[in-house]
Amino acid sequence: MNAKIIGTGWELPAYEADNDYLSTIMETSDEWITERTGIRKRHLAKEETTTSLAAGAAGKALKASGLKAEQIDLLIVATITSDTETPSTACRVQAELGAVNAVAFDINAACSGFLYAIHTADAFIKSGIYKNVLLVGAETLSKLVDWTDRSTCVLFGDGAGAAVLTAAEQGGVTAQAIGSDGSRWEVLSCMGRSNHNPICQEQAEAGFLQMNGQEVFKFAIKTVPQCIEEALKQAGISPEEVTCFLLHQANKRIIQSVAKRLKQPEDKFPMNIDQCANTSAASLPILLAQMDEQGRLHPGDRLVLSGFGAGLTWGACVLEW
Ligand code: ACO
Numbered sequence: 001m002n003a004k005i006i007g008t009g010w011e012l013p014a015y016e017a018d019n020d021y022l023s024t025i026m027e028t029s030d031e032w033i034t035e036r037t038g039i040r041k042r043h044l045a046k047e048e049t050t051t052s053l054a055a056g057a058a059g060k061a062l063k064a065s066g067l068k069a070e071q072i073d074l075l076i077v078a079t080i081t082s083d084t085e086t087p088s089t090a091c092r093v094q095a096e097l098g099a100v101n102a103v104a105f106d107i108n109a110a111c112s113g114f115l116y117a118i119h120t121a122d123a124f125i126k127s128g129i130y131k132n133v134l135l136v137g138a139e140t141l142s143k144l145v146d147w148t149d150r151s152t153c154v155l156f157g158d159g160a161g162a163a164v165l166t167a168a169e170q171g172g173v174t175a176q177a178i179g180s181d182g183s184r185w186e187v188l189s190c191m192g193r194s195n196h197n198p199i200c201q202e203q204a205e206a207g208f209l210q211m212n213g214q215e216v217f218k219f220a221i222k223t224v225p226q227c228i229e230e231a232l233k234q235a236g237i238s239p240e241e242v243t244c245f246l247l248h249q250a251n252k253r254i255i256q257s258v259a260k261r262l263k264q265p266e267d268k269f270p271m272n273i274d275q276c277a278n279t280s281a282a283s284l285p286i287l288l289a290q291m292d293e294q295g296r297l298h299p300g301d302r303l304v305l306s307g308f309g310a311g312l313t314w315g316a317c318v319l320e321w
Pocket of ligand 1: 027028029032033036037110111112150151152154188212213214216217220250251254278280308309310
């Protein structure tokens with residue numbers, strides 16, 4: 001049995017901040033951001049939370065799938081911005097939806113989170129343990145970035161995307177290549193709360209997201225084509241046979257570079273980075289759900305999904321729509 005997507009949904013905060021707005025609150029410009037990244041605007045949470053965005057996207061995916069909330073066996077939220085340290089966002093989404101029979105937990109794999117969630121869902125479905133799985137990627141990165149650091153804060157946005165997967169004899173996820181390299185964790189990190197037990201003397205503030213942008217860039221343009229090629233090899237198909245490549249929306253130049261390395265036309269790499277910026281674990285499911293809504297995905301289409309991020313983590317999967 002393969003894990004096959006049967007419904008998708010997405011949700012973005014109402015408030016939109018374009019590059020011109022950012023240039024009124026920090027030393028930056030629309031020209032710098034657009035040329036370096038392809039980002040024109042991002043959605044920022046005001047009333048919304050990671051939980052509300054996740055539940056919104058998940059509810060739409062569930063409706064599109066035709067399943068009832070009680071039929072979901074497993075509910076995973078990929079996020080690095082849970083509203084609560086505990087419980088998980090997944091448990092709170094479970095409560096919002098009434099998915100009373102689901103086992104619910106979060107995955108923390110930064111921008112690769114949705115790929116890790118697919119990997120997990122596929123394993124549970126293949127083993128026969130679960131049949132119907134609801135996956136969500138949801139983030140409010142705007143609470144994690146340092147708004148005085150123009151080299152990171154302009155890159156990120158908030159949002160959520162979701163997909164319902166079910167056990168299918170044909171199609172669905174056919175190959176995956178996934179990995180982690182914890183030795184390079186400092187390239188992109190966000191420190192959590194420090195220990196304030198009675199024997200600790202020093203009390204550091206909780207940190208903000210910090211990133212060595214150029215190192216991440218180099219890592220991405222090398223690793224993403226490699227893991228896509230590995231997944232394609234496993235699936236036994238060539239890049240030419242892929243209908244489209246959905247890549248984590250971190251930087252337009254990274255996507256263009258991957259297209260070049262795979263010797264594939266750029267129009268096979270759909271993008272929404274101009275509208276949404278980098279929404280970390282939410283970026284792939286938002287793109288997927290928007291394409292689904294726009295009628296751009298057809299039965300039999302071969303899709304490649306690929307992401308990379310903090311950890312360092314990366315992944316690619318091949319699936320038949
Ligand atoms: N506006 C104007 N100028 C800026 C800004 C800004 N927002 N940010 C930085 N600059 C300046 C710098 O200060 C520097 O000035 P200097 O030359 O006077 O010192 C200059 O622009 C160039 O800065 P660089 O950092 O060298 O810019 P670069 O071309 O490398 O682009 C960027 C930076 C866009 C971050 C790029 O490195 C990148 O996209 N990296 C990948 C990031 C990524 O993909 N992250 C995804 C993972 S996220 C996750 O997993 C949670």
